Amino acid sequence: MILKFFLDVYRRLIHLEIMKIDDFKRRNKILQGDCIEILRAIPDQTFDMVFADPPYNLQLSGDLHRPNHTKVDGVTEEWDRFDGFQAYDTFTHSWLREVKRVLKPNGTLWVIGSYHNIFRVGAIVQDLEFWILNDVIWRKTNPMPNFNGTRFTNAHETLIWCSKSKESKPVFNYQAMKALNEGTQMRSDWVLPICGGTERIKKDGKKTHPTQKPEALLYRIILSATNPGDFILDPFFGTGTTGAVAKMLGRDWLGIEREHAYVEAANERINKIEVATTEKDVLITPTKKGAPRIAFGSLVEQGLLRAGDKLFDIRRRVTAKVNADGSIASRNIRGSIHQVGAKVQNTPACNGWTYWHYDSGGQTLPIDDLRERVRANMAESLLNSKRQSPTSH
Numbered sequence: 048m049i050l051k052f053f054l055d056v057y058r059r060l061i062h063l064e065i066m067k068i069d070d071f072k073r074r075n076k077i078l079q080g081d082c083i084e085i086l087r088a089i090p091d092q093t094f095d096m097v098f099a100d101p102p103y104n105l106q107l108s109g110d111l112h113r114p115n116h117t118k119v120d121g122v123t124e125e126w127d128r129f130d131g132f133q134a135y136d137t138f139t140h141s142w143l144r145e146v147k148r149v150l151k152p153n154g155t156l157w158v159i160g161s162y163h164n165i166f167r168v169g170a171i172v173q174d175l176e177f178w179i180l181n182d183v184i185w186r187k188t189n190p191m192p193n194f195n196g197t198r199f200t201n202a203h204e205t206l207i208w209c210s211k212s213k214e215s216k217p218v219f220n221y222q223a224m225k226a227l228n229e230g231t232q233m234r235s236d237w238v239l240p241i242c243g244g245t246e247r248i249k250k251d252g253k254k255t256h257p258t259q260k261p262e263a264l265l266y267r268i269i270l271s272a273t274n275p276g277d278f279i280l281d282p283f284f285g286t287g288t289t290g291a292v293a294k295m296l297g298r299d300w301l302g303i304e305r306e307h308a309y310v311e312a313a314n315e316r317i318n319k320i321e322v323a324t325t326e327k328d329v330l331i332t333p334t335k336k337g338a339p340r341i342a343f344g345s346l347v348e349q350g351l352l353r354a355g356d357k358l359f360d361i362r363r364r365v366t367a368k369v370n371a372d373g374s375i376a377s378r379n380i381r382g383s384i385h386q387v388g389a390k391v392q393n394t395p396a397c398n399g400w401t402y403w404h405y406d407s408g409g410q411t412l413p414i415d416d417l418r419e420r421v422r423a424n425m426a427e428s429l430l431n432s433k434r435q436s437p438t439s440h
C-alpha cells in the first residue's frame with residue numbers, strides 16, 4: 048500500500064517533469080493526461096473561461112436495444128465509470144477546486160451535464176463558492192427516443208454558468224447574444240440539434256466519441272462569455288469541440304484529455320480549421336457604452352414621441368405622460384424617465400430606457416428602440432456628410 052503510494056507520487060512527478068511547466072504557458076495545444084494532475088501544475092489565475100463537459104457517471108448496466116434489435120451507442124466507456132456517488136463527488140470536488148484556482152478573478156466556468164450528474168456537480172460548485180449566474184437548458188431538437196417507453200424522452204442537458212466568486216465582474220456580451228437572437232434578449236433555453244452530419248467525427252463509419260458536443264452550443268457559450276484573445280480551458284477535451292470553436296472565433300485555448308485516440312482526433316480536427324477572419328469589427332459586437340449619448344428630450348424634439356403621448360411599463364399597469372420639455376409625469380411625480388421610473392417602483396434607481404414602453408400600432412415596445420433609431424439616423428447622416436466632403440474632419 049505504502050509502496051504503491053510512493054510509486055504513484057514518483058510517477059506524477061516524472062510525468063509533470065516531462066511535460067515541463069512552460070507547456071502550460073503555451074496556448075492552443077492539448078495536454079494528454081489526467082486533468083486533476085495536470086491542473087495542479089498550472090499557475091493560479093491563468094484562464095478567462097473554462098468549459099467542462101465531465102463524465103456523466105451514467106451507471107449503465109447492460110446493452111440498450113432499439114425496437115428493431117439494433118444496439119444503441121450509449122456511453123459505456125471506462126472513463127465514465129465510478130465506484131458510486133461518493134467516488135464521483137470526490138473526483139468532481141478535486142477538478143472543480145483546481146479549476147477555480149486557475150480561473151482569473153473575473154473568469155467564468157461553464158459546466159454541462161444531464162440529470163445523472165448535474166445536481167451533484169451544481170451542489171459542489173456552490174460548496175466551492177463559485178457564484179451561479181444562470182442555468183441554461185440545451186433543448187435537443189433531435190433527442191434519442193426512450194425506446195422502452197417507460198419514461199419521458201430525455202430531451203435536454205443543463206449548463207451551469209458561474210463566476211469565480213460573487214465579487215467577480217464576468218464578461219457577458221449581451222449585445223452579441225441579442226443580435227444572434229434577431230434583436231430579442233437571449234433566453235436561457237437554447238434549442239439546438241445534437242451533433243451530427245459532417246460535423247460528427249467518425250473512423251471507419253463508427254463515431255469516434257460517444258458524446259461529441261455540437262459546435263453551435265460552444266459557439267454561443269464562447270461568443271457570450273469571452274472576448275477575442277481570451278484564454279479558454281477545457282479539462283475534458285474529448286474531440287476538441289471547444290478548441291475548434293475557440294479557434295474560429297479568435298480565442299486561445301488549452302485542452303486536457305486522457306485518451307490518446309481522442310487527442311489525435313481533436314488535433315486533426317483543429318489543425319484542419321482555417322480561420323476566416325481576425326478582424327475585430329467582425330468578431331466584436333459594439334456595446335452601448337461606446338454609443339453617443341441621447342437625451343430622452345431629443346425623441347420629443349425629433350417627433351418620435353409627442354407631448355401628451357402615454358408611456359407605460361411592460362405590463363401596462365403604470366402609465367406616464369410625456370411633457371413638451373422631455374420630462375415625464377406619473378401620479379403627480381414629474382422628472383426624467385429614470386427618476387419617475389424609480390419613484391413609481393419605489394426603487395433607488397431605474398433604467399428608464401428599458402422600463403418605459405410606448406404603443407406602436409398595438410405593439411408594446413421599449414422606448415430604447417426609439418433611441419436606437421435616433422442613433423442609427425445620426426450614424427447615417429454622419430456617413431453622408433463624410434461622403435459629401437471627404438477632406439473635412
Ligand SMILES: C[S@@+](CC[C@H](N)C(=O)[O-])C[C@H]1O[C@@H](n2cnc3c(N)ncnc32)[C@H](O)[C@@H]1O
Nearest residue numbers: 081082100126259260283284285286288304305
Ligand atoms: C463528456 S466527454 C467530453 C466530450 C467533448 N466535450 C467533445 O465535444 O468531444 C468527457 C471526456 O473527458 C475525458 N476524461 C474523463 N476523465 C478524465 C480525466 N480525469 N482527465 C482528463 N480527461 C478525462 C474522457 O476521455 C472524455 O473524452
